[in-house]
Amino acid sequence: xxxxIQNPRYxxxxxxxxxxxxxxxxxNHNVMYWYQQKSSQAPKLLxxxxxxxxxxxxxxxxxxxxxxxxTSFCFLDIRSPGLGDAAMYLCATSSTDYYEQYFGPGTRxxxx
Amino acid sequence: GENVxxxxxxxxxxxxDSAVIKCTYSDSASNYFPWYKQELGKRPQLIIDxxxxxxxxxxxxxxxxxxxxAKHFSLHITETQPEDSAVYFCAAxxxxxxxxxxxxxxxxxxxx
Numbered sequence: 001x002x003x004x005i006q007n008p009r010y011x012x013x014x015x016x017x018x019x020x021x022x023x024x025x026x027x028n029h030n031v032m033y034w035y036q037q038k039s040s041q042a043p044k045l046l047x048x049x050x051x052x053x054x055x056x057x058x059x060x061x062x063x064x065x066x067x068x069x070x071t072s073f074c075f076l077d078i079r080s081p082g083l084g085d086a087a088m089y090l091c092a093t094s095s096t097d098y099y100e101q102y103f104g105p106g107t108r109x110x111x112x
Numbered sequence: 113g114e115n116v117x118x119x120x121x122x123x124x125x126x127x128x129d130s131a132v133i134k135c136t137y138s139d140s141a142s143n144y145f146p147w148y149k150q151e152l153g154k155r156p157q158l159i160i161d162x163x164x165x166x167x168x169x170x171x172x173x174x175x176x177x178x179x180x181x182a183k184h185f186s187l188h189i190t191e192t193q194p195e196d197s198a199v200y201f202c203a204a205x206x207x208x209x210x211x212x213x214x215x216x217x218x219x220x221x222x223x224x
Contacts, residue, residue, distance in 0.1 A: 031210055040199050042214040043156065050210075090155065099144045099210045103155040 003027070004104035006091050012110045013081050021076040021107045023091030032074040033101065034066060035090040043090055049074060050096070078109075086111045114139040116204050118215030126223050131192055133218045135202035136184040144205035145178060145185045146212070151198045159200075160187070189220075197222045 004025045013019040023032065030051050035043035047056045049068045063085070065077040078085055091104040117136045125131045137145075146161035162169045162176045162185065169176050173192075178185040185204075189196055199219050203212040 042201055042216050094210055096210050100158050105155050
């Protein structure tokens, strides 16, 4: 089945210790998104890629970086996690032909 | 900036009754309006969507209506069941772009 996969599903990191979350997709969608979601709030868009073009949201902290080495994979790097970065991180994909966003299962990040 | 307002934030209905969730958007160029359902600890999943050239769309117990003049759209769930309990998010496209602006979410509680 075509899908969006995120690894790991749960990640525990120490305050200030860099962490990388990964996302892969088999849908061949040209757009990939990273969202942060806290406590049943709406997903908050951090950035997205349209093909290789990176688009950062204005209020995304510099602490968050992303890489998309190819169509299938996308990574979220948190350079120095703070306690406030504990959240669910959702990866999503869409095509530009039809806008439906397909979400991965998410990575729950805990910062100790 | 553009925004989507969603009401109510919490909705409690008796099992078997109908539930209605309303959203208002600000960007008159928005042309795509999805509704996502998110169960506790799970990913958001698309349940229904509508485009601006259609006024209403129905899928079994779920329907969405769109009023472009008033810039609002609504989710209607009939004959509610316990498995309908979840958080529901509306969203609107950024103009005719593939990006979405999300509503704040509605927690739907189905009382037995």
